[in-house]
Amino acid sequence: MTSIAFYGSSLLSSYWNGAATYYRGILRALAARGYDITFYEPDAFDRQKHRDIDPPDWCRVVVYAATPEGLRAAAAEAAQAGIVIKASGVGYEDDRLLAEVMAAARPGALRIFWDVDAPATLAELRDNPGHPLRQVLADLDLVLTYGGGDPVVAAYRTLGARACVPVYNALDTSTHFPVSPDPRFAADLAFLGNRLPDREARVQQFLFAPARHLPQMRFLLGGSGWDDAGLPDNLRLLGHVRTADHNAFNCSPRMVLNIARDSMAAVGFSPATRVFEAAGAGACLITDYWEGIELFFKPGEEILVARDGQDVVDHLAAITPEEARQIGQRALARVRRDHSYDQRAAEADTLFRRHAPGPAILQGVAP
Structure with a gap:
């Protein structure tokens, strides 16, 4: 062997x-x-x-x-x-x-x-x-x-x-898959990622700014290092989220957000692990733009793309829970077919x- x-x-x-x-x-x-x-x-x-x-x-x-x-x-x-x-x-x-x-x-x-x-x-x-x-x-x-x-x-x-x-x-189909929603992770939009210097400005743009613009909506942030980041009042901090809870984290909000680090976005063709985790759970995913997205998912049908914080606001305002569910189901089918x-x-x-x-x-x- x-x-x-x-x-x-x-x-x-x-x-x-x-x-x-x-x-x-x-x-x-x-x-x-x-x-x-x-x-x-x-x-x-x-x-x-x-x-x-x-x-x-x-x-x-x-x-x-x-x-x-x-x-x-x-x-x-x-x-x-x-x-x-x-x-x-x-x-x-x-x-x-x-x-x-x-x-x-x-x-x-x-x-x-x-x-x-x-x-x-x-x-x-x-x-x-x-x-x-x-x-x-x-x-x-x-x-x-x-x-x-x-x-x-x-x-x-x-x-x-x-x-x-x-x-x-x-996608590892044995560990990431749809589960029942968990009230702990209920939100309109959730993001999971540690606080890193070359991503923080993009988190401010794609998560914090939309949260402040939509005070009537609920936002969720998982990951380490965000305790003193000056969070908007409607953004709830979870801290480190165990891998065992990722499915529930991805299945429970109306939408899930992916934010690339600066270097990954600049190079492109670098889908984060969490993109496939979220798709594998059937989540409706909003991702910041990076070159090469269309090689993995079809924008607008299997994934939503945001070039700035206003695009995130627009997606949240326009996409109904049923439409979000359908986008998530198409993403799930695509990732199981092409990206295991x-x-x-x-x-x-x-x-x-x-x-x-x-x-x-x-x-x-x-x-």
Whole structure:
């Protein structure tokens, strides 16, 4: 059986870790295809105190100490795997982890850098010609990205990557699906996202300003870091929302809002995990505009698009609860048909086979 050593931020906790759903969906589906996966995550940022899943039966999870010794021991285990994957944004000594993991990989192993925040990573690489990742790109077999489309692919190829392919976010149908509305999450519009510097101005524009413009409506904000943000009176703050509550959060409001970070919106072709989570729950989703939306959903029929806060106000004023329900149902049908993690795992499997240094590393995996 082909083994994968995957080094990422956290599989067990979504606390300050937006990649958790992506990791879980991709790796669960790869395991179903016959891969033997070990996920290595550092004990950092209090994530182990905020676990929202138990260690799964489809993946072995190794939590290592966020110390030089802990990192070194975890990296050394890469020598046991046929496929070695280092993700971006692990959160503890990323550059050192990259160097030690790839140095430990055995000859003939498939070596992959999986970028879950390509706009941020590429900005770092452009600003620092001596960046450790930039120095090893040409030696890696493959770069996979969470999104970004042709602009990201071209940027990575210019920087020396042999190959770069987006493997987009998707829906994990086993964890995200319609449920009964929950009064805790009743609202006209709800947004779920942590407070981040490169998204805050857009949250002010697309959520706070519409809430102030529509004082008769109810707004909901989930996520960490917003306590001192000066919220409108009709916007209720929830704090961190566990993954187990995401379905209810998406099913209960009349509409759900997606707000991209500045860098993601600028690059485009980067649908957030929450877009597919919301669609998978049958939510009527309003998203701020970013290039490439139409590759994933049909604007106006399966998703509503807002170019500014006034567009959000207009959607809230115009769309009835029944119309919102119909838009959500069309989004649900589209995401189940075209955007499941089973499909993404099939894409990743094809890429592993195409770029593997030799056929031996893929023994025991169903084609």
